Amino acid sequence: MENPLVTAGLALVFFGIGSFFGQVGIIVAGLALVGIGLSESNGTSKDPSEKTNCPSCGARNDRENDLCHHCGTVLSEE
Numbered sequence: 911m912e913n914p915l916v917t918a919g920l921a922l923v924f925f926g927i928g929s930f931f932g933q934v935g936i937i938v939a940g941l942a943l944v945g946i947g948l949s950e951s952n953g954t955s956k957d958p959s960e961k962t963n964c965p966s967c968g969a970r971n972d973r974e975n976d977l978c979h980h981c982g983t984v985l986s987e988e
Contacts (some may be wrong), residue, residue, distance in 0.1 A: 920946070 924939035931938070961970045962985065970982035978985060 919936070920943060924943055927935060927939055929936065960973055961975050963969070964971055964978040964981060964983055964985065966983040967978060967981040969978055971978055971980075971985060975985055977983065
């Protein structure tokens with residue numbers, strides 16, 4: 911997952927569920943988190959060379975973007 915806050919939130923939710931159901935629940939919750947992480951990373955992660963940093967704010971953008979998705983700065987053709 912790209913957003914660490916979402917990851918931490920899911921971990922807390924699964925830990926709470928796991929704690930409620932005991933040791934087996936913690937193991938099941940951990941396996942579920944691993945499964946979610948693996949399913950989202952298959953085929954969705956782009957090659958880092960396909961991204962570029964915005965010269966103004968430093969946000970990562972796809973190379974084909976004309977504008978920075980964060981600050982709106984025009985991205986130059988390299």
